[in-house]
Amino acid sequence: MNNEESNKENNNQIIQGDKNIIIQVNNNHSTADASEKIPNPKEEKNIALAFIITGSLNITHELTLKVIEKHLQKIADDADDAELTIVDVDEGSLKFVLQGSPEGLERIEKLFNSEELTEIFDVPIKNVEFIEPEKEKLAFSITGDISYTDVAKIKAAVTGVDEKELLIQKIRTYRGSEKLNLSGADLSGADLSGADLSGADFSGADLSGADLSGVDLSGAILRGAYLSGAILRGAYLTEADLSGAYLRKAILNGADLRKAILSGAILSGAYLTRAILSGAYLSGAYLEETDLSGADLTEADLSGAYLRKAILNGAILRGAYLTRAILSGAKLENSKVINAKFSSNSQGINEQLKQDLIQQGAIFEDS
Numbered sequence: 179m180n181n182e183e184s185n186k187e188n189n190n191q192i193i194q195g196d197k198n199i200i201i202q203v204n205n206n207h208s209t210a211d212a213s214e215k216i217p218n219p220k221e222e223k224n225i226a227l228a229f230i231i232t233g234s235l236n237i238t239h240e241l242t243l244k245v246i247e248k249h250l251q252k253i254a255d256d257a258d259d260a261e262l263t264i265v266d267v268d269e270g271s272l273k274f275v276l277q278g279s280p281e282g283l284e285r286i287e288k289l290f291n292s293e294e295l296t297e298i299f300d301v302p303i304k305n306v307e308f309i310e311p312e313k314e315k316l317a318f319s320i321t322g323d324i325s326y327t328d329v330a331k332i333k334a335a336v337t338g339v340d341e342k343e344l345l346i347q348k349i350r351t352y353r354g355s356e357k358l359n360l361s362g363a364d365l366s367g368a369d370l371s372g373a374d375l376s377g378a379d380f381s382g383a384d385l386s387g388a389d390l391s392g393v394d395l396s397g398a399i400l401r402g403a404y405l406s407g408a409i410l411r412g413a414y415l416t417e418a419d420l421s422g423a424y425l426r427k428a429i430l431n432g433a434d435l436r437k438a439i440l441s442g443a444i445l446s447g448a449y450l451t452r453a454i455l456s457g458a459y460l461s462g463a464y465l466e467e468t469d470l471s472g473a474d475l476t477e478a479d480l481s482g483a484y485l486r487k488a489i490l491n492g493a494i495l496r497g498a499y500l501t502r503a504i505l506s507g508a509k510l511e512n513s514k515v516i517n518a519k520f521s522s523n524s525q526g527i528n529e530q531l532k533q534d535l536i537q538q539g540a541i542f543e544d545s
Contacts, residue, residue: 325359325360325361325362325379326345326348326358326359326360326363327345327359327360327361327362327363327383330344330345330348330363341364342364342365342368345360345363345364345365345368346365346368346369346370349370349373349375350373352373352374352375352378353374357377357378357379358375358377358378358379359378359379360378360379360380360383361379361380361381361382361383361399362381362382362383363380363383363384364383364384365383365384365385365388366384366385366386366387366388366404367386367387367388368385368388368389369388369389370388370389370390370393371389371390371391371392371393371409372391372392372393373390373393373394374393374394375393375394375395375398376394376395376396376397376398376414377396377397377398378395378398378399379398379399380398380399380400380403381399381400381401381402381403382401382402382403383400383403383404384403384404385400385403385404385405385408386404386405386406386407386408386424387406387407387408388405388408388409389408389409390408390409390410390413391409391410391411391412391413392411392412392413392414393410393413393414394413394414395413395414395415395418396414396415396416396417396418397416397417397418398415398418398419399418399419400418400419400420400423401419401420401421401422401423402421402422402423402424403420403423403424404423404424405423405424405425405428406424406425406426406427406428407426407427407428408425408428408429409428409429410428410429410430410433411429411430411431411432411433412431412432412433413430413433413434414433414434415433415434415435415438416434416435416436416437416438417436417437417438417439418435418438418439419438419439420438420439420440420443421439421440421441421442421443422441422442422443423440423443423444424443424444425443425444425445425448426444426445426446426447426448427446427447427448427449428445428448428449429448429449430448430449430450430453431449431450431451431452431453432451432452432453433450433453433454434453434454435453435454435455435458436454436455436456436457436458437456437457437458437459438455438458438459439458439459440458440459440460440463441459441460441461441462441463442461442462442463443460443463443464444463444464445463445464445465445468446464446465446466446467446468447466447467447468448465448468448469449468449469450468450469450470450473451469451470451471451472451473452471452472452473452474453470453473453474454473454474455470455473455474455475455478456474456475456476456477456478457476457477457478458475458478458479459478459479460478460479460480460483461479461480461481461482461483462481462482462483462484463480463483463484464483464484465483465484465485465488466484466485466486466487466488467486467487467488467489468485468488468489469488469489470488470489470490470493471489471490471491471492471493472491472492472493473490473493473494474493474494475493475494475495475498476494476495476496476497476498477496477497477498477499478495478498478499479498479499480498480499480500480503481499481500481501481502481503482501482502482503483500483503483504484503484504485500485503485504485505485508485526486504486505486506486507486508486526487506487507487508487509488505488508488509489508489509490508490509490510490513491509491510491511491512491513492511492512492513493510493513493514494513494514495513495514495515495518496514496515496516496517496518497516497517497518497519498515498518498519499518499519500518500519500520500521500524501519501520501521501524501543502521502524503520503521503524503525504524504525504526505524505525505526505527506525506526507526508526510531510535514538515535515538515539515540516538516539516540517539517540517541518535518539518540518541519540519541519542519543520532520535520540520541520542520543521542521543521544522542522543522544524542
């Protein structure tokens with residue numbers, strides 16, 4: 179049963195308790211009556227409540243905020259007081275900050291501590307406690323994992339701050355204490371130059387046109403990421419996973435891509451002059467009209483790569499694998515090809531060029 183069917187069957191139950199606190203959301207997203215009524219709190223000055231959710235919440239962000247507000251207010255029965263309102267969202271993993279009465283906040287804490295309310299969005303609650311002696315903030319943690327991309331989306335919906343600006347701010351203040359998950363993030367055109375993003379997850383992220391000059395992306399995951407027109411001049415991408423990434427006309431001059439995975443990546447028209455690609459995996463990559471002049475491709479795997487009209491003048495191809503590569507119109511002037519392996523019937527290599535390459539130490543073998 180998928181999530182949508184499950185929600186319909188349970189009348190869109192969102193917050194569930196082990197005992198008798200059940201809040202329901204009707205099809206118009208309004209809350210039904212709670213199964214337990216709580217007396218209205220005394221009139222008190224509103225204070226802040228913070229609670230943390232860590233979990234994969236497969237829900238619409240703006241709707242989530244409204245539902246949580248209504249549910250917590252219904253639980254605290256805070257109708258005669260100021261509304262419980264989400265006023266901020268922070269990470270670690272996902273922290274909502276609300277305004278409400280002290281009684282309302284204490285009531286919510288008691289419900290969690292008495293195990294009358296143990297889950298939110300079907301994710302178990304791990305811990306509930308006031309996080310300050312003044313009891314002005316209450317935190318409850320739920321086990322799981324959530325990407326900062328989702329944190330930023332929800333925070334943007336709450337605060338009105340631009341989502342992309344929140345992501346950039348996070349990147350600028352990132353200190354590498356834990357792996358940064360920015361999968362699916364929209365960072366197109368962002369200036370991230372010089373940032374330390376080693377090991378970060380950018381799977382499926384949009385970094386097209388972004389300035390990533392000098393960025394440390396060593397060991398980063400960029401599978402299926404969009405980097406068309408991105409500036410990666412002098413970037414560190416050692417052992418980064420760029421398989422299936424879209425790098426058309428990206429600027430990677432002088433970038434360090436040692437042992438990077440670029441299998442199936444699209445690098446057509448990209449600039450990789452003097453880039454270091456030794457030991458890189460480029461099997462099946464699209465390198466049509468790519469400028470690799472002066473690049474170090476020592477022992478790189480270019481098997482089955484599409485190198486039509488690629489510029490390899492002065493490139494170091496020692497021990498590289500170019501079997502089944504398509505080299506029609508490629509330029510190989512002054513390239514270093516000692517022990518480079520080509521297919522005997524490589525497309526784009528005529529007999530004269532073949533003999534010249536053999537004299538320079540290239541190896542042609544049946545593929």
